[in-house]
Amino acid sequence: MVERANKPKPPTLSSTPGLPPQATVTFSDDNSRVIAELPTGESVTVLLYGATVISWKDAQGDEKLWLSEAAKLDGSRAVRGGIPVVFPVFGTAPTHPQTKDLPQHGFARTSRWEFLGKSTSESQTGSAANGPAVKLDFGLSSAAPGLDPIAAARWPFKFNLIYSVTLTQTSLTTSIVVTNDDSAPFDCQVLMHTYLRVKDITAVQVQGLADASYIDKVDGGARKTQSAAEVTITGETDRVYTPAGDPGAGPVTVVEAGRPVYAVTRDNLSNVVVWNPWADKAQGIADFAPKDGFRNMICIEPGAVGAWQSLEAGDAFEGAQTITLLG
Numbered sequence: 001m002v003e004r005a006n007k008p009k010p011p012t013l014s015s016t017p018g019l020p021p022q023a024t025v026t027f028s029d030d031n032s033r034v035i036a037e038l039p040t041g042e043s044v045t046v047l048l049y050g051a052t053v054i055s056w057k058d059a060q061g062d063e064k065l066w067l068s069e070a071a072k073l074d075g076s077r078a079v080r081g082g083i084p085v086v087f088p089v090f091g092t093a094p095t096h097p098q099t100k101d102l103p104q105h106g107f108a109r110t111s112r113w114e115f116l117g118k119s120t121s122e123s124q125t126g127s128a129a130n131g132p133a134v135k136l137d138f139g140l141s142s143a144a145p146g147l148d149p150i151a152a153a154r155w156p157f158k159f160n161l162i163y164s165v166t167l168t169q170t171s172l173t174t175s176i177v178v179t180n181d182d183s184a185p186f187d188c189q190v191l192m193h194t195y196l197r198v199k200d201i202t203a204v205q206v207q208g209l210a211d212a213s214y215i216d217k218v219d220g221g222a223r224k225t226q227s228a229a230e231v232t233i234t235g236e237t238d239r240v241y242t243p244a245g246d247p248g249a250g251p252v253t254v255v256e257a258g259r260p261v262y263a264v265t266r267d268n269l270s271n272v273v274v275w276n277p278w279a280d281k282a283q284g285i286a287d288f289a290p291k292d293g294f295r296n297m298i299c300i301e302p303g304a305v306g307a308w309q310s311l312e313a314g315d316a317f318e319g320a321q322t323i324t325l326l327g
């Protein structure tokens with residue numbers, strides 16, 4: 001069980017004032033995870049530990065995210081799967097003075113966030129109403145009781161994070177606002193480590209990265225350019241792409257067996273990491289199960305990790321991804 005500073009609240013279910021009765025959004029908050037379900041059946045589950053989205057289902061109940069069967073959901077380690085939040089460092093940065101002592105991917109994914117509240121609205125696609133949308137807000141600050149103690153010891157800056165998860169019938173958006181509440185500037189990186197579920201990785205093509213430059217972490221950090229129109233996964237893949245142009249310019253699309261299944265759009269996030277551990281690496285990751293689960297996942301990770309975001313005192317950085325279900 002997650003250790004709690006406060007006595008656990010009993011699970012609550014509530015409907016949403018302001019929406020007609022037939023458009024009731026249901027919520028459940030048991031002080032360890034928050035679940036929201038649209039009247040048409042789509043749902044999202046967010047663990048307070050890491051503010052990790054651990055489930056996103058469509059109206060048929062089909063899961064869209066991959067979550068390891070061995071993932072720890074009790075706060076003992078970062079969740080293997082779903083959408084962990086990476087902050088303030090991507091990977092490790094041994095030569096960066098401010099973050100060199102932090103663990104891989106920072107501490108946001110290993111801190112217990114606070115659930116700040118929920119809101120509902122009518123979502124729009126162009127001028128057409130698209131059913132209710134629900135937004136869940138989570139917060140983590142340098143003063144939070146749930147902050148991973150490593151953060152306070154090794155990254156002594158005052159900061160505030162607001163992370164919002166918005167569910168519509170056809171999409172999931174996660175957005176983050178990082179505010180520097182310190183009197184000194186700090187550098188940070190941000191990334192949403194999304195594990196998308198696929199049926200068969202060998203039938204997957206990733207479109208939208210043609211001509212993008214990338215760092216190939218499997219090839220010693222070599223700088224390369226994506227020459228093929230599509231990225232296919234045939235072995236361990238760990239690439240940090242920097243698509244040309246504005247991050248909002250075009251989606252990265254996951255196509256499976258010729259059918260587009262997910263479109264990932266970015267707002268103010270310049271990079272996209274494509275990661276699949278493949279067989280050998282998965283074998284060595286203790287909480288990766290089943291060991292052939294790499295066949296059912298592809299990480300498409302929008303982030304701002306190619307460079308440091310340098311925030312002056314009082315400055316904020318905001319970025320978001322939207323994953324849209326296609327077909």
Ligand SMILES: O=P(O)(O)OC[C@H]1O[C@@H](O)[C@H](O)[C@@H](O)[C@@H]1O
Pocket residue numbers: 091104105193217238239273275301
């Ligand atoms: O095992 P972790 O810390 O969750 O990281 C998983 C992977 O995360 C990816 O984002 C990195 O590019 C990989 O290098 C890393 O192996």
